[in-house]
Amino acid sequence: MVESYQNPILRGMYPDPSIVLVEDTYYMVNSTFEYYPGIALSKSTDLLNWTKVAGIIDAKEQADLSEAKSNEGIFAVCIRYINDHFYVITTNFAEFKNFIIKGKLNAEGEIIWDKQRIEIDIMGIDPDLYHENGHTYIPFTGYIDDKGTKAIQQVEIDLSSGKIIRGPEVISLGTGGRDVEGPHIIKRNDAYYLLAAEGGTGVGHMITMFKSDNLWGPFEDNVSINPIFTNRDRANETLQNIGHADLFQDVQGNWWLTCLGTRPSTIGFKQITNMGRETLLYPVDWTHEWPEINHGIPSEIVDMTAFPTHQKTLTKPQKLSVxxxxxxxxxxxxxxxxxxxxxxxxxxxxxxxxxxxxxxxxxxxxxxxxxxxxxxxxxxxxxxxxxxxxxxxxxxxxxxxxxxxxxxxxxxxxxxxxxxxxxxxxxxxxxxxxxxxxxxxxxxxxxxxxxxxxxxxxxxxxxxxxxxxxxxxxxxxxxxxxxxxxxxxxxxxxxxxxxxxxxxxxxxxxx
The missing domain is CATH 2.60.120.200 (Jelly Rolls)
Structure with missing residues (x-):
C-alpha cells in the first residue's frame, strides 16, 4: 500500500491541470501555450504514474498557433465527459477564441478528436464546462468594466453548436484577491460549489471556494475557510504559487484536488523557477460542508496514512522515470x-x-x-x-x-x-x-x-x-x-x- 508520494505528479511545464475519470482511467489535460501539439494529454489508472499521449490540437482548424507569441497560445484547459464523449474547452489567446473540441474513445482505447472546433462567443479566458439535466454551462473569467475589474461570469450554451442561450452573468467577484480566475463548478448534496484561483499566478496565488443553492448564484464567500488552499504565507514550503485547481472523484468515490505549483530554487537571496508551473495532487476530506485538502497544507511529500480509503486508489508505487x-x-x-x-x-x-x-x-x-x-x-x-x-x-x-x-x-x-x-x-x-x-x-x-x-x-x-x-x-x-x-x-x-x-x-x- 502506498504510504506517501511526491509532488509534482507531472513534472516540468504542466500547468492548469484538469482531470476526468472515465471507467477505470483518469485523463488529464494541461495548458501548452505556444508549443505544439496544443493541449497536453496524459492518462493513468493509479493517479501517480501518468502516460503521455499525443497532444490534442494538431490542426489549424482546431486552433491556429502560428501567430502565438511567447506565453500566448493555449491557456487553461478543462476536460469533461458528457454523454459518452470527451469535451475539452480552452482559450487560444493568439486568436482570442474560446472553443470546445469533442472526442470519442475508439475500440483500441484511443481518443479520436474532432478536427473542427465548437466556438463559444465569450470575452474571457479559463472556461469551465458544467453539464446537468441536459443543460451545459460555462463559467469563465473576464473583465466587467473599464477599470480592470475581473469576475467569474457564466453562460448557458447549446453544446452541439456553442450558441449562447443565456448570459453572460456575473456569479462571483471572488474574495477580493487580484485576478480571480480558473473557475470550476461542482455539485454536492444539492448545493453548488465554485472553485476558483486568486492572487495572480505568483507568490500570492491561492485557491478559493464559494457556495450557492442556485447554479446562477450568488456564490457566497466564507471568510472562515478562504483561501481554502495556498502557500502564500509559507515561504519555507518547497512548493509555491499554489493555484488553479480542479476537484474530481476517484473510482472509490473519494475526492481529490489537482492544482498547479512551482518548485523554486534558492540561489543566495533570490528564488528562481526554471520548470514553470507543474501538476500537483492532494487527497480531500469532504465529510463536512467544506472540503479539507491535505490537512490544509500544500506539501511536496503527501502522507497518505490518514487517508486509508484514498490509499486504495493508489494501486502502484510512484515511479519518477527517466x-x-x-x-x-x-x-x-x-x-x-x-x-x-x-x-x-x-x-x-x-x-x-x-x-x-x-x-x-x-x-x-x-x-x-x-x-x-x-x-x-x-x-x-x-x-x-x-x-x-x-x-x-x-x-x-x-x-x-x-x-x-x-x-x-x-x-x-x-x-x-x-x-x-x-x-x-x-x-x-x-x-x-x-x-x-x-x-x-x-x-x-x-x-x-x-x-x-x-x-x-x-x-x-x-x-x-x-x-x-x-x-x-x-x-x-x-x-x-x-x-x-x-x-x-x-x-x-x-x-x-x-x-x-x-x-x-x-x-x-x-x-
Missing part, C-alpha cells in the same frame, strides 16, 4: 514538442534514428524553427543527445538549445569550415545577444550535453577526443527573468539552414 528515446517506435514520443506548428517532413523517424532538417527560421523569429524539445523536469538533471554519423552539417548549424521564451535562450552550435567543426555559443537575454567561438573539433560531434543545476546551465559538445563547453546562469532562463509564469524551460535539438541533424538517442535523467 526519459530515454532511441527512436525505434513508429511515431515520435509524445513528450517531444515544437513551436507553434508541426515540423512536417523536416522531422522524421527512420532506421531507429530521428532526422531533423534545418530551417532558415530561428528561435527568436516567433515562427516554427527546426527545434524539437522536451521539458526540464528537475532542478538538477542532464539532457544528453547522441549524434549519428550520418549527420550532415553542410553549410548550416546543429546543436542543442534551452529556452524559456524566444528572448531568453542559449545554444551550443556547430558549423563546418573546411574539414573542421567550429563550435559557437549563441545566447540571448532580452536585448543582449552573446555570440562567441569556443574552439574547433577535428571531427563530427558524437554527443551534446546540457547539465542543469539550480544556479547554472552547462552546455558541452564532444567529438570523443575533445570537449568544448560554456556555462551560464540559470537565472536567465527563469520565470522571474521574463516576469511571467506561463511557461517553463524546454531543452532540445536545433538545426539551421541546410543541416541534417541525425540523432541516435536522447536521455534526460535526474542528477
Amino acid at each position: 526519459f530515454y528515446d532511441s527512436f525505434d517506435g513508429p511515431v515520435l514520443n509524445p513528450e517531444w514538442i515544437s513551436l507553434r506548428d508541426s515540423l512536417g517532413k523536416d522531422a522524421f523517424l527512420q532506421d531507429a534514428t530521428l532526422t531533423l532538417k534545418g530551417r532558415h527560421t530561428t528561435i527568436e523569429q516567433e515562427g516554427t524553427p527546426a527545434f524539437l524539445g522536451i521539458r526540464q523536469t528537475e532542478k538538477a538533471e542532464s539532457f544528453t543527445v547522441t549524434v549519428a554519423d550520418t549527420t550532415a552539417v553542410n553549410t548550416g548549424k546543429i546543436g542543442i538549445l534551452s529556452m524559456i521564451n524566444d528572448n531568453h535562450f542559449a545554444a551550443i552550435l556547430v558549423t563546418k569550415q573546411d574539414e573542421q567543426f567550429v563550435v559557437h555559443r549563441y545566447q540571448k537575454v532580452e536585448d543582449l545577444v552573446i555570440e562567441e567561438p569556443l574552439g574547433t573539433l577535428d571531427s563530427l560531434p558524437v554527443q551534446f550535453e546540457l547539465i542543469n543545476q539550480p544556479a547554472t546551465k552547462t552546455f558541452t559538445v564532444t567529438d570523443g577526443k575533445k570537449s568544448l563547453y560554456f556555462e551560464t546562469s540559470a537565472l536567465h532562463f527563469s520565470n522571474e527573468a521574463i516576469a511571467a509564469l506561463n511557461t517553463g524551460d524546454i531543452q532540445g535539438i536545433y538545426a539551421l539552414d541546410d543541416a541534417e541533424f541525425v540523432i541516435n538517442k536522447v536521455q534526460r535523467k535526474c542528477l
Whole structure:
C-alpha cells in the first residue's frame, strides 16, 4: 500500500491541470501555450504514474498557433465527459477564441478528436464546462468594466453548436484577491460549489471556494475557510504559487484536488523557477460542508496514512522515470514538442534514428524553427543527445538549445569550415545577444550535453577526443527573468539552414 508520494505528479511545464475519470482511467489535460501539439494529454489508472499521449490540437482548424507569441497560445484547459464523449474547452489567446473540441474513445482505447472546433462567443479566458439535466454551462473569467475589474461570469450554451442561450452573468467577484480566475463548478448534496484561483499566478496565488443553492448564484464567500488552499504565507514550503485547481472523484468515490505549483530554487537571496508551473495532487476530506485538502497544507511529500480509503486508489508505487528515446517506435514520443506548428517532413523517424532538417527560421523569429524539445523536469538533471554519423552539417548549424521564451535562450552550435567543426555559443537575454567561438573539433560531434543545476546551465559538445563547453546562469532562463509564469524551460535539438541533424538517442535523467 502506498504510504506517501511526491509532488509534482507531472513534472516540468504542466500547468492548469484538469482531470476526468472515465471507467477505470483518469485523463488529464494541461495548458501548452505556444508549443505544439496544443493541449497536453496524459492518462493513468493509479493517479501517480501518468502516460503521455499525443497532444490534442494538431490542426489549424482546431486552433491556429502560428501567430502565438511567447506565453500566448493555449491557456487553461478543462476536460469533461458528457454523454459518452470527451469535451475539452480552452482559450487560444493568439486568436482570442474560446472553443470546445469533442472526442470519442475508439475500440483500441484511443481518443479520436474532432478536427473542427465548437466556438463559444465569450470575452474571457479559463472556461469551465458544467453539464446537468441536459443543460451545459460555462463559467469563465473576464473583465466587467473599464477599470480592470475581473469576475467569474457564466453562460448557458447549446453544446452541439456553442450558441449562447443565456448570459453572460456575473456569479462571483471572488474574495477580493487580484485576478480571480480558473473557475470550476461542482455539485454536492444539492448545493453548488465554485472553485476558483486568486492572487495572480505568483507568490500570492491561492485557491478559493464559494457556495450557492442556485447554479446562477450568488456564490457566497466564507471568510472562515478562504483561501481554502495556498502557500502564500509559507515561504519555507518547497512548493509555491499554489493555484488553479480542479476537484474530481476517484473510482472509490473519494475526492481529490489537482492544482498547479512551482518548485523554486534558492540561489543566495533570490528564488528562481526554471520548470514553470507543474501538476500537483492532494487527497480531500469532504465529510463536512467544506472540503479539507491535505490537512490544509500544500506539501511536496503527501502522507497518505490518514487517508486509508484514498490509499486504495493508489494501486502502484510512484515511479519518477527517466526519459530515454532511441527512436525505434513508429511515431515520435509524445513528450517531444515544437513551436507553434508541426515540423512536417523536416522531422522524421527512420532506421531507429530521428532526422531533423534545418530551417532558415530561428528561435527568436516567433515562427516554427527546426527545434524539437522536451521539458526540464528537475532542478538538477542532464539532457544528453547522441549524434549519428550520418549527420550532415553542410553549410548550416546543429546543436542543442534551452529556452524559456524566444528572448531568453542559449545554444551550443556547430558549423563546418573546411574539414573542421567550429563550435559557437549563441545566447540571448532580452536585448543582449552573446555570440562567441569556443574552439574547433577535428571531427563530427558524437554527443551534446546540457547539465542543469539550480544556479547554472552547462552546455558541452564532444567529438570523443575533445570537449568544448560554456556555462551560464540559470537565472536567465527563469520565470522571474521574463516576469511571467506561463511557461517553463524546454531543452532540445536545433538545426539551421541546410543541416541534417541525425540523432541516435536522447536521455534526460535526474542528477
